[in-house]
Every structure is written in C-alpha cells, then in structure tokens.
Amino acid sequence: MSVNRRIFLSGTAAALAAPAVSTTGAFAQEKVVRFTLSQDFTRIYTFVTSEYNQGQRDYFTLVNERGGINGYRIVADVSDHANDLPRAIEAYERGKREGSVLIDPLSTPVARALVPRALEDKVNLVTAYSGRSDAADGTSFPYVLPLSINYWTQAGLIIDYFRQIENGNLRGKKVVFVHIDTPFGKEPLPILQVLAQRLGFELLPFPYTPPGNDQAAIWPQVRRARPDFVIFWGAGVGQTVALTEAIRNGMRMDRVSSSVWISESDMDVVGREAAKGVLKVEPCVSGREPKPIRDILAEVVAKGKGAGPEAKVGTSYYNYGVQMGSLMVEGVRKAFEKAPNGPVTGPWLNEGLRSISNFTAEGLLPPTTVSKEDHQGGGLGRISRWDGAKFVPATDWFTANQDIVWAEIRKYSEEFRRSGK
Numbered sequence: 001m002s003v004n005r006r007i008f009l010s011g012t013a014a015a016l017a018a019p020a021v022s023t024t025g026a027f028a029q030e031k032v033v034r035f036t037l038s039q040d041f042t043r044i045y046t047f048v049t050s051e052y053n054q055g056q057r058d059y060f061t062l063v064n065e066r067g068g069i070n071g072y073r074i075v076a077d078v079s080d081h082a083n084d085l086p087r088a089i090e091a092y093e094r095g096k097r098e099g100s101v102l103i104d105p106l107s108t109p110v111a112r113a114l115v116p117r118a119l120e121d122k123v124n125l126v127t128a129y130s131g132r133s134d135a136a137d138g139t140s141f142p143y144v145l146p147l148s149i150n151y152w153t154q155a156g157l158i159i160d161y162f163r164q165i166e167n168g169n170l171r172g173k174k175v176v177f178v179h180i181d182t183p184f185g186k187e188p189l190p191i192l193q194v195l196a197q198r199l200g201f202e203l204l205p206f207p208y209t210p211p212g213n214d215q216a217a218i219w220p221q222v223r224r225a226r227p228d229f230v231i232f233w234g235a236g237v238g239q240t241v242a243l244t245e246a247i248r249n250g251m252r253m254d255r256v257s258s259s260v261w262i263s264e265s266d267m268d269v270v271g272r273e274a275a276k277g278v279l280k281v282e283p284c285v286s287g288r289e290p291k292p293i294r295d296i297l298a299e300v301v302a303k304g305k306g307a308g309p310e311a312k313v314g315t316s317y318y319n320y321g322v323q324m325g326s327l328m329v330e331g332v333r334k335a336f337e338k339a340p341n342g343p344v345t346g347p348w349l350n351e352g353l354r355s356i357s358n359f360t361a362e363g364l365l366p367p368t369t370v371s372k373e374d375h376q377g378g379g380l381g382r383i384s385r386w387d388g389a390k391f392v393p394a395t396d397w398f399t400a401n402q403d404i405v406w407a408e409i410r411k412y413s414e415e416f417r418r419s420g421k
Contacts, residue, residue: 033073033349034075035060035076035328036092037057037079038079038095039079040080040082041053043082044083045083046236047236047237047266048106048236050308051265051312051321052321053106053307053321054309055318057078057321058296058307058321059322059325059326061305063329074329077100081107085109091103092117095123101348101349102124102125104328106128106130108131111125111132111144115132119142125145126145127144129148131144133408133409134412134413134416137409140414140416141416145353147324148324148376148377149260149377150376150405151187153376153379153381153401153405155188155195156400156405158259160398160400161394162229162255162257165255170200171201172201172202173229174204174227174228175192175201175204175228175230176227177205178208179205179208179234181207181209182210185233186207189205191401191408206218212234212237213237213241219246222249222251229255229257232256234261236261239262243270247270247275253275253278254279258281260316262316265317267386277385279383279384279386281382281383282383283323284320284361284364284365286384286390287391288314290319290363290364319364322361323364326364327356327370330356332352334353335351339351354371366378366382380398
C-alpha cells in the first residue's frame with residue numbers, strides 16, 4: 001500500500017515528488033535531521049491537521065532559512081495516514097528506514113499503536129494533545145514524548161480556574177461534563193471524580209454519541225440540571241455543535257470551558273459574537289504577537305515560502321504546530337550541545353529532547369522543562385477567553401492539581417511496565 005507524501009526541506013514549501021522507497025543512502029551523505037510528519041489530512045482530524053502541520057513546516061523553514069541547527073537542515077517528510085493504522089505503520093517504517101529520528105502522527109489511535117515500535121526502535125514519538133496521558137512518565141515511556149499538557153492536566157486547570165472564580169470554594173456547586181463517548185472523551189473522568197470528592201462539587205457527566213453532530217437531546221437535560229459550570233470535551237464537529245447548543249440553551253459563556261480543542265475557525269461556525277466569553281485551555285500564546293510568528297510572517301510568508309494560507313498564520317492550531325516545531329528544534333539544538341558530532345540517531349535526539357530546560361520559544365510557550373522523568377514539560381497552561389475576535393488570557397501561566405494528575409500518570413504507567421499495555 002503506498003502513501004502519498006511530500007518532502008519539505010531547505011527552506012522551501014515546494015512539494016517534491018518522492019516515491020515511497022528507501023533513500024537512506026542518499027540522505028546519509030547530507031547534513032539533515034529527518035522528521036516524519038505522517039498525519040491525518042483527509043478523514044478524522046482534518047479540523048486541526050492542516051493548520052497544525054502548516055505551523056510546523058513554516059517554523060522549520062524559518063530555522064532552515066537561517067542556516068539550520070549546527071549546519072544541519074530539518075527535513076519534514078509529510079504524508080497522509082488518514083487515521084488508518086496500516087498506512088500509518090507503513091509511513092513509520094519507511095521513515096525509520098530513511099533515517100527519521102522523530103515521528104509526529106497527531107492521532108491518538110495511531111500514537112497508541114506506534115508506542116511499542118517506537119520504544120523498541122528508539123524513534124522519538126511525539127504525542128502532543130493525543131496518545132496516552134501516562135506517557136508523561138518518561139521512566140516508563142522513554143521514547144514517547146507529549147511535550148505538552150496532557151488531558152488530565154487540562155481538566156485540573158479548568159477546575160482550578162472555576163475554583164478561583166468562586167473565591168476558592170466549589171463546595172455544593174454543580175459541574176457538568178459534556179463529552180464525546182469515546183476513550184478520549186472519557187479520559188478526564190478519573191481526575192474530575194477525584195477533584196469532585198476533594199473539593200465537594202457535584203460532577204454530572206453527559207456523554208454523546210460520536211461524532212457529535214446531534215446533541216439536541218443532551219443540552220435540554222444540561223439546562224434542567226442548572227449547572228454552575230460546564231466543560232465540553234470533544235473535537236471537530238462535536239465541539240461546534242456543543243458550543244452552539246450551549247448558547248441555544250442559555251449557558252453563561254464565561255462559565256463554559258473547552259480543552260485545547262476549540263479555535264478561531266470554530267467561532268466562525270458558531271458565530272463570533274454569540275460565543276463571546278467562552279473559555280478554553282491554552283497551551284501556548286495564540287495570535288500573531290509572539291516573536292516566532294512575527295518572524296515567520298517576515299522571513300517565510302513574505303518571501304512566498306509559507307506552507308499554507310497566510311490567513312491561518314497565528315490561529316490557535318497553527319500556533320500549536322509552531323509550538324511543537326520549536327520544541328523539536330530545541331531538542332535538536334540540545335542534542336548538538338551534548339554530542340556536536342552526532343551521529344544523528346533516535347537516541348541522540350532523545351538525549352536532547354529530554355534536556356530541554358525553561359524553554360519559551362521567545363515568549364510563545366510557558367516555561368517548558370522536559371526531563372527523563374517528566375515528558376509533559378512541567379504542566380503549565382492558562383485559561384483564555386474568547387472576546388468576539390480573539391482569545392485573550394484570563395489567567396497567567398499556572399499549574400494545578402498535579403498531585404492528582406501524577407498519581408493517575410504513575411498508576412497507568414506502572415501498569416504499562418507490568419503488562420506492556
């Protein structure tokens with residue numbers, strides 16, 4: 001089975017025809033660091049992939065235009081796995097043959113399927129906002145790196161923000177959790193249940209059938225429950241439908257929060273003014289003010305080397321891509337600090353990624369430190385509010401409830417160590 005793919009390098013977004021064959025010998029002669037970006041452009045995660053991948057590639061182009069890292073250029077091998085496991089595994093295996101030292105599939109089922117291979121092959125598997133939350137434990141998952149706040153941490157941040165609104169006391173309050181009825185949708189429940197018991201609020205879960213394009217029966221029940229706060233937890237169409245129904249059923253937007261999966265594009269669907277006040281977890285700064293985004297506009301987009309529409313530069317999902325791209329490149333930089341002469345391998349990059357310290361990408365990210373124990377990066381995020389035109393921070397960067405989060409992480413990572421599942 002062949003996989004459509006494009007290789008991007010040397011500071012250009014032009015697509016180069018590339019057959020799905022090994023080119024290990026050719027690339028072994030070049031000063032390159034290869035990443036495999038086999039992601040879902042056509043099936044399930046299309047709501048985020050194009051913007052996220054555009055941000056990654058534009059950041060790599062920025063780095064390459066400036067001479068690369070230690071004289072090495074970043075090569076991004078982009079292909080569409082369409083959330084299909086055989087296609088994703090084929091792309092992974094091809095990348096491994098061709099010397100790729102990192103893969104970012106941006107898909108929970110694909111990431112979970114690749115974990116055993118990545119651990120055995122010592123290829124760095126990036127699982128930003130996807131995959132296993134317990135992969136934050138680097139002692140159990142040395143080659144699986146979320147490099148970002150996992151879903152358990154996101155739930156902990158949201159509840160702590162609600163607590164702050166209520167002057168530190170949620171006792172007797174009702175928190176509704178509307179979620180897609182999948183493992184991803186159910187993932188925050190253990191954290192929310194522990195927090196409900198600890199803080200004394202009532203947790204009311206309302207699952208909906210995937211993909212979530214019909215939630216009409218759920219939201220009148222939510223309205224009748226008279227919640228103090230609402231968390232809606234899904235992706236793609238499930239998010240826009242949930243937000244539309246929340247508005248229709250009179251929920252107070254300043255007490256309704258999403259995980260990271262809500263964007264400017266979703267507001268265009270729902271209605272920018274109607275959604276005013278809604279909250280989200282923000283793992284990095286959105287918009288065009290951060291220096292890396294301004295640099296991309298000036299040094300990449302203005303020169304006609306952007307990887308996609310200029311209008312998408314600075315959206316939440318685009319900036320998530322720049323966030324991950326910057327962390328990958330920082331891992332390369334740290335790897336060269338440790339071993340200037342390489343060789344460029346998975347273990348070489350792993351040493352670099354797991355020594356990232358207090359990295360902010362010039363203000364794009366909260367201070368992020370990745371260690372051999374903590375692959376989440378420290379657990380810092382913030383809550384932002386939609387003001388009708390953009391997301392604006394409602395808090396500074398903060399972390400919360402990490403004792404509960406790490407108890408859950410260790411429980412499942414220890415189980416993985418015992419059973420391999």
